[in-house]
Amino acid sequence: MMKVAKLLGNGKVEIVASDRPSSDDQTVLIKVKATGLCGSELHSIKGSPVEREGFYNGGHEVVGVIETAPAGSNFEPGMRVGARVVQGCGDCHFCLQGYETACKARKIYGQNGHAEYFRLGIRGIQLLPEDVEWPAGVLLSGDGLGVPVRAARRLGDTSGQKVVVLGLGPVGLSSVVVQVSRGAEVMGTDLIDYRTKFAEALGAARGVNSTKEDVKEAVLEWTEGRGADIVILAVGHSAAFLQAIELVRQQGTLYQVGELSELTFNPSETFLRKEITIKGSWYYTSEDWKEMLALHERGLRYDKLITHVFPFEKAQEAVDTFASGESGKVILTYE
Ligand SMILES: [Zn+2]
Ligand SMILES: [Zn+2]
Structure with a gap:
C-alpha cells in the first residue's frame, strides 16, 4: 500500500491509502521525493467533486528515485529521475524528431502523482543532474520549466x-x-x-x-x-x-x-x-529537455520560482496556499 493525495474538489484534499502501482517491462516504479502543484490542477482543486475509482486527478510533476526498473533497460534502482509524462511510441515521424506530444500513439502518465510511489513509462525518464535538490528538480524536469x-x-x-x-x-x-x-x-x-x-x-x-x-x-x-x-x-x-x-x-x-x-x-x-x-504549444518534448538541462548548466535560477515547500502530510495546507494565488511554485516533499 501507499499514501496518495486525493483531490476532492471544493478546495479539499485528503490523503488516502491506495494500492502501490506495479511496473512492467515498459515502466519503472519511482519512490517519489517531491511533486509540484500545477495550474492545470486548479480546476480539480477548486471545482466540484469528481469521484472516479482509483483516479485522484492530481500530480504529474514528479521527481524521485527508481525503485524497480525492467531488466535489460538503461535504468536501474537508485537513479535520481524526473518525469516527462507525455510520451510517444518512439519510432513514428514525430517521435524521431523529438516531438512526442504530436505522436498519435502517445501515452500520458498524468495521474496519482502526488503519492509515495509513481509509475512512469521508460521513454519519459529524465536523469537529474547530481547537484539538483528535489524541489528544484520538480521545476527543472517538469512542465513548470518545460x-x-x-x-x-x-x-x-x-x-x-x-x-x-x-x-x-x-x-x-x-x-x-x-x-x-x-x-x-x-x-x-x-x-x-x-x-x-x-x-x-x-x-x-x-x-x-x-x-x-x-x-x-x-x-x-x-x-x-x-x-x-x-x-x-x-x-x-x-x-x-x-x-x-x-x-x-x-x-x-x-x-x-x-x-x-x-x-x-x-x-x-x-x-x-x-x-x-x-x-x-502543449507540454514539452525530449528536444525541449535538452534545452532545459542546458539552462540549468548555464546557471538559470529557475528555483527562485519556488515560494513554498510542504511535507506531503500537509497537502491541504499546500493546496490552500496555491489556491489563494499568493504563491509562486508550491512543492510537496516525501520521506
Ligand atoms: Zn504541470
Ligand atoms: Zn510516435
Whole structure:
C-alpha cells in the first residue's frame, strides 16, 4: 500500500491509502521525493467533486528515485529521475524528431502523482543532474520549466523584444524567468499584487495589476504606442485572449500556453488588418529537455520560482496556499 493525495474538489484534499502501482517491462516504479502543484490542477482543486475509482486527478510533476526498473533497460534502482509524462511510441515521424506530444500513439502518465510511489513509462525518464535538490528538480524536469522553454524555442530570438506575459501563475512566472534570461524586456500582468510584485523580483521590467491599472494603457505607454512585440497567454480565458489581440502590435505574435477550449474572435481584424501571428504549444518534448538541462548548466535560477515547500502530510495546507494565488511554485516533499 501507499499514501496518495486525493483531490476532492471544493478546495479539499485528503490523503488516502491506495494500492502501490506495479511496473512492467515498459515502466519503472519511482519512490517519489517531491511533486509540484500545477495550474492545470486548479480546476480539480477548486471545482466540484469528481469521484472516479482509483483516479485522484492530481500530480504529474514528479521527481524521485527508481525503485524497480525492467531488466535489460538503461535504468536501474537508485537513479535520481524526473518525469516527462507525455510520451510517444518512439519510432513514428514525430517521435524521431523529438516531438512526442504530436505522436498519435502517445501515452500520458498524468495521474496519482502526488503519492509515495509513481509509475512512469521508460521513454519519459529524465536523469537529474547530481547537484539538483528535489524541489528544484520538480521545476527543472517538469512542465513548470518545460512549457516556457518549449514556447521560447518556438518563439525564437526574443532578445530586445517587449514581451507581455498575461497571467502570473507558475507557468506565467516561469515564462518571465525564461524570457528575461533570453534578453527580452518583460511586463507581467495578473489580478493579484503578490504575483505582479514577484514577477518584478524575478526580473520583469514591470508588473501590472489589471484590477488597478488599465493594462492596454500600460502596454501602450511602455511600447511608445506600438503594442507588445509578443504576448504570452498563460491563462485560459477567452477575455484574456481577446485582450492579447488588443495588446500585441501590428505583425506581433500571440503565444498561447493556457488551456482554452472555445473562443469567438474576429480573424479579419486579427490576421488581415493587423497581420498577427498566433502560435501555441502543449507540454514539452525530449528536444525541449535538452534545452532545459542546458539552462540549468548555464546557471538559470529557475528555483527562485519556488515560494513554498510542504511535507506531503500537509497537502491541504499546500493546496490552500496555491489556491489563494499568493504563491509562486508550491512543492510537496516525501520521506
Ligand atoms: Zn504541470
Ligand atoms: Zn510516435
